[in-house]
Amino acid sequence: MPAMIVIGYRDDLDRALRNRGLSPFYIAQRPALPPQGIDFTVVSDIENAHEILRAVLAARIDDVAGVLSCHEMGVFGAAYLRQQLGLPGNTDSRKVLDFRDKYLQKNGLPSRVRRARCRYVPSGTSFEELATELGDPFVIKPANGGGSLRTKIVRSPADYELALNPFPDRSDVAVVAESFHDAPEIYIDGVWGDGGLRWWTLVGYHASPLSAAQGGVMAAYVMDRRLHTELYEQAEALATDALSSLETPDCVFHLEMFEDADGLTFGECALRLPGGLSPRCDELTYGVNLFDVEISLALGEGVPRIESVENPERFHAHILLRPSANGTVTQADYERTFELDEISYPSAPGARVGPYGMVGYAIVSDADEPTLQKKIEEIVRFNEAS
Secondary structure, three states: OOEEEEEOOOHHHHHHHHHOOOEEEEEEEOOEOOOOOOOEEEOOOOOOHHHHHHHHHHHOOOOEEEEEEOOHHHHHHHHHHHHHHOOOOOOOHHHHHOOOOHHHHHHOOOOOOOEOOEEEOOOOOOHHHHHHHHOOOEEEEEOOOOOOOOOEEEOOHHHHHHHHOOOOOOOOOOEEEEEOOOOOEEEEEEEEEOOEEEEEEEEEEOOOHHHHHOOOOOEEEEOOHHHOHHHHHHHHHHHHHHHHHOOOOOEEEEEEEEEEOOEEEEEEEEOOOOOOOHHHHHHHHHOOOHHHHHHHHHOOOOOOOOOOOOOOOOEEEEEEEOOOOOOOOOHHHHHHHOOOOEEEOOOOOOOOOOHHHOOEEEEEEEOOHHHHHHHHHHHHHHHHHO
16 A cells, blocks of 8 residues: 555544555654554654654655645644655645744734734743733743643743743744733634635634643534624635735645634634544534545645535534543443533543543534533533542
8 A cells, every 4th residue: 555654643544544545654752652553653853854854764665655744743844755755745844834833924924914913032031021012911832832732821920930941941933922812712624725715614612722731621612604604704704814825835724713802813823634523523514524635635636625514414512531530430421421422531540641631532512502512511510520
C-alpha cells in the first residue's frame, strides 16, 4: 500500500487513512506515541523541521504518497517535507507561518478585521509596559501554541511572572501578549478551496477552551443555522475576509472567534483538522467527513465535492470526560444515567490522559439545540462531581 507520512497521531485519522488504502507512518513525540504495532519514529521536537526530515530520510519509506499533520504543531513540518520530497499538497512553509505564529497572523490581517492587539514579549519586557500598551488585564501565550496550553490571563505583576515561568529560556519571538477579550467563544470547522469557503459550520463551546485547559471539562456542540441566521452570516463574512486576506491555501481549517454584542471578533485560525471529537460530530450531523477531505488534499487530489445535509435532523455534541477522582465511576454509570450516542470511558487506573485532561469521551445529540445544551450541562456536572 502507498505510505502516508503523518506528523502526530490520532486514532480516528489512522482509521480513515487505512480505509483509503494507505499505510500511515507516524512521526511522534513523547508522550503521545501510537499504539504498539503501528509504524512510527520518535523525535524530540515535533516542530523541528530539520529533525523531522532526518527521521523520514532515515526510515527509507517506499512509495510515499503524501504528508499530513494531525495537529497544529506539525503543519510547518508537513509543508517542509512536501517541498523536500516533491510531494503534493501545500508546500508554502512561509505561508504556513501566518497560521502558526499568532503575531504574524493577527498583524497580517487588514485593519477592518477586528481582532486582539498582539505583540511579542522579548526578555526584559515589563508588566507595566504591556498593561499600558494592551490594557489590564492582558493575555500571555506561546506565539506558536495550540489548545490554550500555557495561556494565562494576567492581572498583576505576580500573574505576569507566573505566566512566563513555562518559558525560562525563551527567544524574543517565543511568547506573545494580547489584549484580553471577554466574550463567548465559538469556532468554525471548515474547508477552504479555490479562494472561498467550500463547506463550514459553527460550533459553540460549553465553556471556554481556557477554562477547560485549567481544569474544566471541554465540551462543544454543532449550532443550528436556523436558530442563528444572523450569526452564521456574520461568521461567513468574517471567515471569508480573514482567510482571503491571509491568502489561505486549500485546506481544512479551524477558526476561532468571539461573539460580541455588536458583531464578531477574529480569534485565530489554524490550517488543521478540528481537535477532539469535532470531526465526528460534523460527520454525524452533516454527513461530511473532514478526514477524507484532509487526505484528498495531501494526495494532491484537491478539495473533493462535498455533499452536506442542509437541515440536519439532529445536532451533535462531544464532551471530553476527565478521570474519576476516586476511580469508582465507570462507563456503565454514564450509560445508566444518560441517553448517549457514543461513549468511551476506561475506568482502569492509569488510563492515558489526553488533551484537556481527557481519558474518554461522550457524544450526545438532539433535534433541539437548547435541549442538547441541557444534556451537555448534565453530563459535565456528573463528570465534575465524580
